[in-house]
Amino acid sequence: MKPPTIFKIAVEALITVSLIALLGLLTALTYALLSFLSAEPTPQPLLTSQRETPEITVKHLTATNPELPDATVALSSAKAAPKLKAEVKEAKTEIIASAPTKPLTKMTVQELRPLARDRKIPNWRKLKKKELLFYLTA
DSSP, X not given: OOOOOHHHHHHHHHHXXXXXXXXXXXXXXXXXXXXXXXXXXXXXXXXXGGOOOOEEEEOOEEOOOOOOOTHHHXXXXXXXXXXXXXXXXXXXXXXXXXXXXXXXXXXXXXXXXXXXXXXXXXXXXXXXXXXXXXXXXX
């Protein structure tokens, strides 16, 4: 039996390393696709420095029954309905929540983790600041 040449050994090693690299790339792409599909879309813009601080307000409106049409009075078999007035009461406007005023890059890990928890980012407790910033801005 003839021993393999150095050239043949080098070619086999190159093919083996290339296949391992391709499998690694395929695994990374599969993981990225799965994490992309499981991520929920966020209504926030990608760059936090360009957004304004929104204020969420609530109005309490109550209304009674609106006035009934006069057609019921004209019918002989129908009873006359009492006339009801529509009322709209406005309550005081309350600010319920406001967005953080700090940009994400200036926040600490302790400030970023509740945001990650609210956006349902997987493993948010174990993520580092760079990873939290990546997921929160994506």
